[in-house]
Amino acid sequence: MYRIKFNNALLGGAALSVAMSISGVAQAQQTPAGTSVNNQATVSYEVGGTTQSVSSNVATFVVDKKVNLAVAEVGGAPTQTALNATDQVTTFTVTNLTNAVQDFRLEADQQSVSIPLLGTDNFNMNNLRAFVDSNGNGTYDAGVDTQTYIDELAPDATVTVFLVGNVPNTPGIETAIVSLNAIVATGGSSGALGADLVASSTLVADSPSTVEIVFADDTGLLDQPRNGQQRAFDAYHISTAVVTMVKSATVISDPVNFLVNPHAIPGAVVEYCMKVSNAGPGTASNIVLTDAVPANSTFVPGSIAVGTSGTLGACILLGTSEDDNATGADETDLYGGSFDGTTVRATLPTVAPLASMSVAFRVTIN
Structure with missing residues (x-):
């Protein structure tokens, strides 16, 4: 048995x-x-x-080699910046989920997309580049963080990558959506970026004696599954406002012609109108306008008005009349105005993007 x-x-x-x-x-x-x-x-x-x-x-x-990676944005919010700002930074991490040491090629991309929490893209950054955090401090150091690819990243290790770019000086721009795309490359040679990995054919049976390459990465926005790469998104957001002011002078009446085609003669009343406009993209706040009453004229008491801009020659559409001092009930509404004997001052809490507000006062020609 x-x-x-x-x-x-x-x-x-x-x-x-x-x-x-x-x-x-x-x-x-x-x-x-x-x-x-x-x-x-x-x-x-x-x-x-x-x-x-x-x-x-x-x-x-x-x-065999199971190729995978993870790319993530750091911080969870757009980078706040300003027009014409240089070397502005967004931060990402790249993690090697492959069971081997790998290089990673880095692409700094710009996307014309709309992403919740980031906004809608309406401009491109200039000179957008990708740099690896060489000293591991999590902060971009110009002149120190100069490497443009990830070299010999161990399995399960993570490295920080910065996208660095310059903001155009273009009024009205608001959001630039960018992405870091990391592509798995061949490792094993320190100091040089290896070639992009190529997956072994899925139509060929496994060879027991050969290290074959199997892509196992997931799909994502603008990214196909199992392609040996992955991307994450961030944005630059312009938080400044571009404010301009246009001043006009209109003769309201004169002592000879009264209201019919009045002329700028002594005794005539002239209205000054200051139109404050905001090209955006941010909201302008705590606006203080000052205007010295010019020589050869006398301020008309009680003539200060502040409000939304009018059309067809009207300075103000909706607003408030202000007295000449800086105290009292009229200073507790949305707007403020005063005259100190030489200078007119007006205050506006905010001017929204693509909106305008106006301030008016009158003088008599001496």
Whole structure:
């Protein structure tokens, strides 16, 4: 009667990683690509009461390369900037989820898209570049962080990458959406960027003796699944306002022609109108307008008015009349105005993007 039992042994290589599904047990580190896994079985048996055994051949295969990565934006909010600002920074991380040391090629892209929490793209940054955080301090250091690719990143390691660009000096622009696209490249040669990895054909059966390349990365916005690359998005947001002011002088009446085609003669009343406009994209706030009453004229008491700009020659459409002092009930409304004997002052709480407000006062020509 034969009694047979089988035993398995792993020989000559690292033990296989096992993904533990039991709650509270972390997943083991991935087995490095290229690891040889050798397996041999034995069978023992008895013949006539004598135990004997025989071994199988050694079955061998090498672990293939499972290519994956993660790219993430850092901070969760757009980078606030200003017109004509230089070397403005957005920050990302790249994590190597491949079971091998890899290089990563970096692309700084600009996207004409609309993304919740980031806004709608309406301009491009100038000279947008990608740099690796060389000293690991998480802050872009010009002249120090100069490497443009990730070199020899170990499995499960993470590195910070900065996108750096210049803001155009174009009034009205508001949001530039950018993305960092990381492409897995061949590792193994320090100091030089390897070629982009190419996946092994899925139409060919696995070769036990060859380290084959399997792309395992997920899909994402503007990114295809299993292509050996991944991107993340961020934005630059212009937080300044471009404010301009246009001043006009209109003769209201004169002592000869009265209101019919009045002329700028002594005794005539002239209305000054200051139109404050905001080209955006930010809101201008705490606006204070000052205007010295010119020589050869006398301020008309009680003539200050502040409000939304009018059309067809009207200075103000909707607004308030202000007295000449800086106190009292009229100073508690939306607007303020005063005259100190030489200078007219007016206050506006805000001027919204693409909006305008006006201030008017009158003088008599001496």
